[in-house]
Structures are given as structure tokens and as C-alpha cells.
Amino acid sequence: MNRRNTPTKEAVLNLLMNSRNALSQDAIERQLDIEINRATIYRVLNRFCEDGIVHKIVAEDGKQYFAICKKCENPQEVIQPHFHFRCLSCDTIECLQVPVECSVPNGYEVQNANCVLTGTCNNCSLLST
Amino acid sequence: MNRRNTPTKEAVLNLLMNSRNALSQDAIERQLDIEINRATIYRVLNRFCEDGIVHKIVAEDGKQYFAICKKCENPQEVIQPHFHFRCLSCDTIECLQVPVECSVPNGYEVQNANCVLTGTCNNCSLLST
DNA sequence: ATTTTATTGCGAATAAGTTGCAATAATATA
DNA sequence: TATATTATTGCAACTTATTCGCAATAAAAT
Numbered sequence: 001m002n003r004r005n006t007p008t009k010e011a012v013l014n015l016l017m018n019s020r021n022a023l024s025q026d027a028i029e030r031q032l033d034i035e036i037n038r039a040t041i042y043r044v045l046n047r048f049c050e051d052g053i054v055h056k057i058v059a060e061d062g063k064q065y066f067a068i069c070k071k072c073e074n075p076q077e078v079i080q081p082h083f084h085f086r087c088l089s090c091d092t093i094e095c096l097q098v099p100v101e102c103s104v105p106n107g108y109e110v111q112n113a114n115c116v117l118t119g120t121c122n123n124c125s126l127l128s129t
Numbered sequence: 130m131n132r133r134n135t136p137t138k139e140a141v142l143n144l145l146m147n148s149r150n151a152l153s154q155d156a157i158e159r160q161l162d163i164e165i166n167r168a169t170i171y172r173v174l175n176r177f178c179e180d181g182i183v184h185k186i187v188a189e190d191g192k193q194y195f196a197i198c199k200k201c202e203n204p205q206e207v208i209q210p211h212f213h214f215r216c217l218s219c220d221t222i223e224c225l226q227v228p229v230e231c232s233v234p235n236g237y238e239v240q241n242a243n244c245v246l247t248g249t250c251n252n253c254s255l256l257s258t
Numbered sequence: 259a260t261t262t263t264a265t266t267g268c269g270a271a272t273a274a275g276t277t278g279c280a281a282t283a284a285t286a287t288a
Numbered sequence: 289t290a291t292a293t294t295a296t297t298g299c300a301a302c303t304t305a306t307t308c309g310c311a312a313t314a315a316a317a318t
Contacts, residue, residue, distance in 0.1 A: 004284045004295055025274080037298050042275065044296090060243045062191040062305080063274070083231045088240070096234070100244075102212045102227050107251030111217070114189045115229070115244040122236030133264055133315050154305080166267050171306065173265090191274075192305070259318100266313070272306085282297070288290085 003047070008036050012044050013053070022057055022067035022084065022093040057084050057093060059116050065093045081113035089124035132176070137165050141173050142182070151186055151196035151213065151222040186213050186222060188245050194222045210242035218253035 011032055016023060023031070025041050045066050048054035057065045069079040081100040086093045093116065100113045120128070140161055145152060152160070154170050174195050177183035186194045198208040210229040215222045222245070229242045249257070 002285085002295075006284075006296065008297075038274095039276075039299080040297055047296095056189075058187065058189045058191055060185075060187045060241070062187055062193070064191070085233060085237060085239075096231070098231050098233075100246075102225070102244075102246060104214060104225065104227075104246065104248075105251060107254050108214060109248045109254055110214075110246045111248040112189070113244070113246050115231075115242070117229075117231060117233065117239045117242050119233075119238045119240040122234060125236050125238055131264075131316085135265065135315075137266075167305095168268080168307075169266055176265095261318070262316085264313100264315075266311105268310090268312105269308100271308075274303100274305090276303075277301085279299090280297105281299105282295100284295075285293085287292075 003051070007034065008040060009044055011036070012041065013048070016048075016054060016066065016068045019067075020094060022065035022095065024063050024065050028066075052079075055079060057116060058114055059084075059086050059093060060118060067093075067095055081115070084116045085121065086116050086118045087121035087124055088118055089120050089128070092121070094121075132180070136163065137169060138173055138176075140165070141170065142177070145177075145183060145195065145197045148196075149223060151194035151224065153192050153194050157195075181208075184208060186245060187243055188213075188215050188222060189247060196222075196224055210244070213245045214250065215245050215247045216250035216253055217247055218249050218257070221250070223250075 011034055012028060015028055015031055025038065025045065028041055028045075029036065029038065045054065045056075048066070049056050053069060054066050055069050057067065059065060083096040083098045083100060084093050085096050096117075100115050102110075102113075104110055140163055141157060144157055144160055154167065154174070157170055157174075158165065158167065174183065174185075174193075177195070178185050182198060183195050184198050186196065188194060212225040212227045212229060213222050214225050225246075229244050231239075231242075233239055
């Protein structure tokens with residue numbers, strides 16, 4: 001299953017690379033200048049996840065959000081699980097530079113982590129005062 | 130909006146109290162001995178959440194799971210955000226006794242946390258070897 | 259006993275995500 | 289450069305989780 005380069009793939013990847021936030025499918029669809037089918041966007045995103053280029057976060061709204069794993073440096077380095085912050089005001093999700101550290105009971109094996117804090121980001125806190 | 134005592138409410142609460150795990154709507158419906166409508170179960174659960182009796186966790190499957198906030202002692206005490214563990218093998222979610230501690234950037238205000246680790250629980254790890 | 263209104267069941271609606279299938283278009287190969 | 293291979297796409301239909309409107313029911317208050 002060799003991957004091919006397509007305008008769709010490039011467009012979605014560019015969006016994610018230039019975004020400070022994790023994006024949902026509909027946000028991506030809205031922000032794209034070319035029209036891409038919903039199902040296709042999901043397929044592209046899921047392929048990115050399989051390839052380790054992008055990671056998926058599920059927020060408490062039950063929706064999937066996608067973010068580039070490593071912004072720029074050390075693209076090789078495996079991304080470690082980290083916290084995410086979802087601002088309820090501006091409805092964005094961003095990666096925090098805080099690794100998830102949680103000791104689990106004996107015999108438990110952790111494969112993945114999905115950690116999202118919700119609240120108000122700095123920008124929105126300022127606006128509301 | 131005063132709350133009323135109903136068989137439905139009692140049944141759901143009992144189930145949650147006697148369960149070691151967080152339960153989804155369909156798990157609750159399955160485990161109940163009386164038949165309760167799907168929508169009603171959701172409404173009861175959401176009311177419990179509003180009242181702070183139960184907390185909701187959203188897993189990476191996008192589904193909502195509900196758990197009693199405090200098992201027994203100190204029912205007054207506000208539950209603090211903690212990690213959850215979801216076993217992919219037996220498909221259960223349990224509360225870990227590990228509080229979520231995560232420093233956020235300046236000006237950010239955290240209201241809630243939704244943190245789920247996924248993997249294999251002790252039981253299932255043993256079974257698979 | 260009667261009134262008030264919270265709760266329920268039902269059916270329909272919504273919303274997110276996935277899937278099958280035929281058409282299209284990258285890439286490999288000749 | 290032309291052709292063959294098969295990854296990717298668009299479309300429509302489907303699934304699953306959750307919510308909502310509304311009329312009927314039943315706690316609790318009077």
C-alpha cells in the first residue's frame with residue numbers, strides 16, 4: 001500500500017502544518033480553498049495517523065481533532081503523549097508542551113493517552129474581563 | 130427544578146454505585162433488570178452530572194461513560210479530576226486514583242479535565258500470555 | 259382529593275464518522 | 289512516451305451515539 005501524492009493530501013497537510021491548533025474535519029473543510037469531500041478528508045487524516053504524521057485527539061464533545069505530531073524539529077523523534085487544551089470560548093484545541101505522566105496499577109499496559117483540559121485560554125480570558 | 134425520586138433514577142444510580150467501572154448508556158440499558166428508554170437513561174445521567182453525583186468521561190471511541198464521583202466516604206468532598214483507564218480488551222473504563230496535574234500557560238483557566246489512558250488492564254494482560 | 263410540574267416514552271432529528279462502489283488519476287513498467 | 293496497475297477520490301447510503309419535541313404519566317405539594 002504505497003502512498004501517493006495528491007493535491008488533497010498536500011492541501012490538508014499544509015493546513016495542519018500552518019495551524020497552531022488541532023483541527024476537526026469540518027474546520028479543515030471550511031478552511032480549505034479547494035473543495036474536498038468529507039469522506040476523503042477523513043481518509044486522508046486517518047492515513048496521516050497511520051503513518052505517524054498526525055495524531056488524533058477526541059475531545060469531550062466526542063469529536064475528533066487532528067494535529068501535526070512534531071511542528072518542525074526532530075521529525076524522526078516519536079511524539080510522546082501530551083496534554084491538550086480546549087478553549088470553550090474560541091473552540092480551539094492546542095497541544096500543550098506538557099507530557100502525560102501517570103502511573104498505572106501493576107500489570108497495566110498503556111498504549112495511548114487522550115488527555116484534554118477544557119477551560120478558557122489566555123486570549124479569551126482577557127477578552128471577557 | 131426540584132428533583133423527584135423515581136424507580137428509573139434509583140435503578141440507574143444503584144447500577145453505577147455497584148459498578149467498579151464507568152458505564153455507557155447501552156451498558157446500563159443492558160444491565161438493568163427493568164426496561165428504560167434510551168433517551169430517559171441519558172436524561173437521568175445528565176441530571177446526575179448536573180447535580181455532581183456522577184461524572185462523565187468521553188473516551189477516544191467518542192462515547193460517553195458515566196461513573197459515580199465518590200464511591201462512599203466523603204461524599205461532600207468535591208471530586209478532583211483524575212485519570213481513567215480504558216482496557217481495549219475487556220472494553221471497560223475505570224477511574225484511577227491518580228489526580229490530573231498539568232500546568233497550563235499563563236492566563237489559561239482550567240475548568241475540567243478529560244483524561245483517558247488506553248491499553249490492557251492487568252486481568253487481560255494475564256489472559257493473553 | 260386536587261393541582262402542579264418533573265419525568266417518561268416514543269418517534270424523529272441531528273451529527274460525526276465510515277463504507278461500498280465505480281470513476282479518476284498517480285505511479286510504475288514496458 | 290504509451291500502457292498497466294492500483295491508490296485515491298466522490299458520491300450516496302449507512303451506522304451509531306445523542307438529543308429534542310411533545311403528549312402522557314406520576315411524584316410531590318397544596
